Amino acid sequence: MKRILCLLSVALLAVASWAQVSYDVIPLPRSIELSPKGEVYQLPQGAVVTYASGNEAMASNAQLLAEFLKTDAGFEVVPQADAKPAKKQFIPITLSLGLENDNHEAYQLTVNKKGIVIQGVSEEGVFRGIMTLRKAIGTEGGESISLPYVTIKDEPRFSYRGVMLDCARHYFPVDFLKEYIDVAALHGCNNLHWHMTEDQGWRFEVKSMPELAKKGSIRKQTVIGRNTGVYDGQEYGGYYTQEECREIVAYAAKRFINIVPEIDLPGHMLGALHVYPELGCTGGPYEVWPHWGVSHDVLCAGNPKTLEFLKKVLGEVAEVFPSKYIHIGGDESPRDRWKQCPKCQAKMRELGLTREAELQTYINKELEAYMQKKGRDLIGWDETLEGGLSEKAIVMSWRGTSGGIQAARQHHRVIMTPTTYCYIDYYQLKDQWGQPLGIGGYLPVSKVYSFEPTDELNEEEAKYIMGAQVNLWCEYVGYPQHALYMLLPRLDAISEVQWAPKGQKDFDAFKTRLPRMLKLYDKLGYTYCRKFE
Ligand code: ACM
Ligand code: ZN
Numbered sequence: 384m385k386r387i388l389c390l391l392s393v394a395l396l397a398v399a400s401w402a403q404v405s406y407d408v409i410p411l412p413r414s415i416e417l418s419p420k421g422e423v424y425q426l427p428q429g430a431v432v433t434y435a436s437g438n439e440a441m442a443s444n445a446q447l448l449a450e451f452l453k454t455d456a457g458f459e460v461v462p463q464a465d466a467k468p469a470k471k472q473f474i475p476i477t478l479s480l481g482l483e484n485d486n487h488e489a490y491q492l493t494v495n496k497k498g499i500v501i502q503g504v505s506e507e508g509v510f511r512g513i514m515t516l517r518k519a520i521g522t523e524g525g526e527s528i529s530l531p532y533v534t535i536k537d538e539p540r541f542s543y544r545g546v547m548l549d550c551a552r553h554y555f556p557v558d559f560l561k562e563y564i565d566v567a568a569l570h571g572c573n574n575l576h577w578h579m580t581e582d583q584g585w586r587f588e589v590k591s592m593p594e595l596a597k598k599g600s601i602r603k604q605t606v607i608g609r610n611t612g613v614y615d616g617q618e619y620g621g622y623y624t625q626e627e628c629r630e631i632v633a634y635a636a637k638r639f640i641n642i643v644p645e646i647d648l649p650g651h652m653l654g655a656l657h658v659y660p661e662l663g664c665t666g667g668p669y670e671v672w673p674h675w676g677v678s679h680d681v682l683c684a685g686n687p688k689t690l691e692f693l694k695k696v697l698g699e700v701a702e703v704f705p706s707k708y709i710h711i712g713g714d715e716s717p718r719d720r721w722k723q724c725p726k727c728q729a730k731m732r733e734l735g736l737t738r739e740a741e742l743q744t745y746i747n748k749e750l751e752a753y754m755q756k757k758g759r760d761l762i763g764w765d766e767t768l769e770g771g772l773s774e775k776a777i778v779m780s781w782r783g784t785s786g787g788i789q790a791a792r793q794h795h796r797v798i799m800t801p802t803t804y805c806y807i808d809y810y811q812l813k814d815q816w817g818q819p820l821g822i823g824g825y826l827p828v829s830k831v832y833s834f835e836p837t838d839e840l841n842e843e844e845a846k847y848i849m850g851a852q853v854n855l856w857c858e859y860v861g862y863p864q865h866a867l868y869m870l871l872p873r874l875d876a877i878s879e880v881q882w883a884p885k886g887q888k889d890f891d892a893f894k895t896r897l898p899r900m901l902k903l904y905d906k907l908g909y910t911y912c913r914k915f916e
Contacts, residue, residue, distance in 0.1 A: 395866070404823060405834075406533055406535060408519055410666060412535045412537035414535065415534075420532075432905070438480075447637065448476070448513045448517070477498065480509070484508075489504045490509060495532045521902065543851075544573050547853065547854040548563055548866070549857040551578055555863060556585070557623070559863040564635045566871070570875065577644050581653075582654065582671070584601070584621075592692075597622075606768055626915070633673050643709070644704045651716070654671055662683060663681070663686065665680065675858045677715040684745065685728070685730035711747065744767070749772040761777065762798065765778055781802060783803060784799055784896055791848060795846050796849050809823065809860070811825075813825060832880065832890050833888075871909060899912075
């Protein structure tokens with residue numbers, strides 16, 4: 384009897400601790416095969432995580448796994464290169480390369496009596512697998528963790544899985560950018576689109592033009608509410624030094640996130656025009672805007688100094704950011720000043736252009752030629768389609784998906800980020816009572832989740848869709864907690880859009896998986912929206 388009771392309690396204990404581990408994480412892995420017999424592997428505190436020596440990225444992966452388990456679950460594992468098991472023993476966690484798959488981010492995670500193995504096609508794939516293990520373990524460690532035997536095979540659907548942060552309307556501290564990167568990595572994103580320049584502030588240090596960030600980052604005050612005409616009377620500023628940018632790039636790289644910097648041109652340029660008014664069609668003076676909206680004052684396309692200025696800026700951007708893709712904005716750039724400007728009109732005659740939109744294409748082509756020499760491709764918002772795209776341009780479709788569809792049909796690469804599914808500056812709850820003031824709109828988690836980035840495209844055209852991204856514009860978002868509140872849990876929803884094979888999402892199942900993620904957010908101190916629709 385005693386023995387039976389004892390066995391029963393061991394079994395109950397196993398069931399109780401199993402409940403802690405669930406491979407039904409977000410984004411959901413493609414294939415999860417649990418052992419039908421239900422065996423568990425006991426991962427002990429202090430377990431070794433091994434990897435082959437001589438690979439810095441794998442060492443960093445092991446180190447990060449140890450950090451994650453410590454902060455999430457208070458659980459200790461110990462990285463050790465080339466660890467050798469004692470006789471008839473196995474190393475508890477092995478990180479390795481050599482998985483064969485066309486997708487370089489693919490990984491396989493197995494748990495059986497020999498322990499836990501995460502094998503990737505690349506170091507990046509191993510990192511994605513580490514994130515799955517981390518989320519499967521969740522928040523509760525204990526003396527050991529009981530992991531059900533499993534084989535997980537996973538790879539992301541899209542190669543570009545982005546999240547954007549507008550650090551121009553409001554400046555966010557470097558430490559918060561790192562946290563934002565952590566959150567993005569937790570969700571399997573691989574690109575942070577960093578919006579750095581605006582009418583309301585220029586936030587990227589350009590060493591050859593030190594005044595640009597020093598003066599262009601400062602607005603005299605900020606409007607209260609939605610362009611009420613009432614201002615707070617407080618000077619507002621802040622910019623990122625190149626050293627800080629490099630620090631952020633390196634931090635992100637360890638988490639396999641690429642930073643795509645955006646210098647928005649030729650519109651949204653009052654930060655720069657305030658410092659260099661000669662670059663505008665009217666000559667200014669211009670102020671760094673203290674309110675929101677779209678300025679009619681943009682860079683003069685007919686002034687040769689404009690291209691010199693932009694090349695200097697983008698040259699330094701390329702030195703600081705190793706990204707293959709550099710974003711040159713191009714949205715909301717009214718062309719009425721160009722219509723009135725003798726220099727712009729003369730330029731159009733010289734180039735034989737008939738529409739002002741083509742002037743924007745002329746600038747983009749010049750910049751593309753310049754940046755191609757540095758091995759970089761340019762991304763632009765969908766307005767860049769209007770005057771014709773430059774040869775290698777990538778389109779970021781935001782005014783719906785039609786621009787992206789048009790670009791894909793012209794065989795241009797596309798990132799889908801339509802307002803209707805991806806603008807997380809919109810409210811996430813229908814009832815706005817008690818919500819922090821926002822720009823308007825309504826974009827619940829369910830709507831983000833329902834996004835299909837290749838709708839209306841045939842299989843051939845769909846190949847040009849690199850991926851999808853959520854955008855957090857920050858006119859009304861001035862603090863880190865608020866930014867995270869807008870992001871979570873809508874980032875969970877987009878992460879399954881980015882990862883799940885076409886047609887394989889299930890919102891009801893997603894909702895059952897979400898509470899474990901929220902528990903992790905609580906543990907990590909992330910602010911998030913506790914209701915979702
Ligand atoms: C945008 O939302 N203006 C790209
Ligand atoms: Zn002009």
